[in-house]
Structures are given as structure tokens and as C-alpha cells.
Amino acid sequence: MEIIMDTLNRVMDSNIYIGAAIIFFSRVTDVAMGTFRVQLIVRRKKLIAGVLGFFEVLIFILIVSKVIKDIGNWLNIVAYCGGFATGNVVGIYISERFSKETISVGIISKSKWQEIENRLRDEGFGVTRNVGYGKDGEIQMLRVICERNYFPKVRDLSLDYDRKAFITSYLIAGKYGGRMYGVKSKL
Numbered sequence: 001m002e003i004i005m006d007t008l009n010r011v012m013d014s015n016i017y018i019g020a021a022i023i024f025f026s027r028v029t030d031v032a033m034g035t036f037r038v039q040l041i042v043r044r045k046k047l048i049a050g051v052l053g054f055f056e057v058l059i060f061i062l063i064v065s066k067v068i069k070d071i072g073n074w075l076n077i078v079a080y081c082g083g084f085a086t087g088n089v090v091g092i093y094i095s096e097r098f099s100k101e102t103i104s105v106g107i108i109s110k111s112k113w114q115e116i117e118n119r120l121r122d123e124g125f126g127v128t129r130n131v132g133y134g135k136d137g138e139i140q141m142l143r144v145i146c147e148r149n150y151f152p153k154v155r156d157l158s159l160d161y162d163r164k165a166f167i168t169s170y171l172i173a174g175k176y177g178g179r180m181y182g183v184k185s186k187l
Contacts, residue, residue: 016075039099105155106169108139
């Protein structure tokens with residue numbers, strides 16, 4: 001461990017900009033790992049979450065100790081803070097790309113529901129339509145079950161027909177059978 005710290009200190013002390021860049025990218029890495037680790041915990045992937053947590057904290061300790069040792073160096077502090085902010089964005093992006101969570105998307109359109117339903121079916125989505133009753137009378141409610149990463153496609157296809165459509169989504173904890181976009185039926 002001492003060899004790693006000595007090497008890190010020599011590289012970072014050789015040039016203040018290289019040192020700040022190392023702090024920035026290390027912080028991006030550890031915060032992104034932390035954000036992704038939380039997603040793994042929610043999905044009950046204990047072992048992978050534990051391994052990621054180990055390396056996340058290792059990077060954190062190495063970098064925060066360097067920043068604290070040289071607390072008067074504002075470039076390092078800005079790099080540390082910027083790395084934290086960027087790491088959140090990167091972590092969310094990674095979580096979204098690796099996520100296979102199933103969601104239920106609800107679409108309510110007062111006048112264009114038929115066009116939306118037909119287009120979603122043409123694109124391969126399974127759509128269930130229910131009658132609902134709102135303040136202004138009868139409405140048609142469309143429901144699509146898909147992986148979370150398909151939500152933007154469902155939303156955009158719906159908004160192409162009705163910019164005022166009411167669109168909601170929520171996470172589904174479990175499912176069995178049925179039809180889901182991009183997945184063969186289990187029935």
C-alpha cells in the first residue's frame with residue numbers, strides 16, 4: 001500500500017494539473033461506482049455490491065487523504081468537487097445502461113389514444129387498454145410493460161401523437177408471463 005501511495009504522491013506532485021486531473025477522474029470513478037453499487041443493492045446483488053464498495057472506498061480514502069494533506073490547493077478542491085458532481089451523472093448513466101428493471105408505463109390521451117395504441121403495437125410493444133373515468137368523463141388508459149431503458153421510446157412515440165398526453169411509470173417488483181418488448185413470451 002505504501003508503494004501505491006508513494007507512486008501516487010510522486011505523480012501528483014510532479015505537476016499540479018496532473019494531480020488535479022487524477023483527483024477529478026478518481027472521484028468520478030469512485031462516485032460512479034457508489035451510484036451503481038446502490039442499484040446493485042436494490043436488486044439484491046450482494047457480492048458484486050460488496051466488491052464494488054471495497055474499491056469505491058479504497059479510491060475515496062487514497063484521494064481524500066491527498067486533498068486533505070494539501071487543503072490549501074484550491075485546484076485540487078475544485079477537482080474533487082467537480083469529480084463528485086460528474087461521478088453522480090456518470091453513475092446514473094451506467095446504472096441506466098445496465099439496468100434490466102421492468103416498469104409499467106401508463107398513457108392517458110383524451111383524443112389520440114387510438115393512434116398511440118396502434119403505433120406502439122406496430123413498434124412491437126404489448127399494449128393493454130382500459131376504460132377509466134376522469135373529471136371530464138370516460139377516458140382510455142394505455143398500459144405498456146417494458147424494461148426501463150425503453151421508457152424514452154414509449155414516451156416519445158406517445159408524445160408524437162399527443163403533446164398533452166399524461167404519461168407515468170413505476171417500477172414492477174416481479175412479473176410472470178405476458179408480453180414484453182424485446183423479450184419472448186413465457187406463456
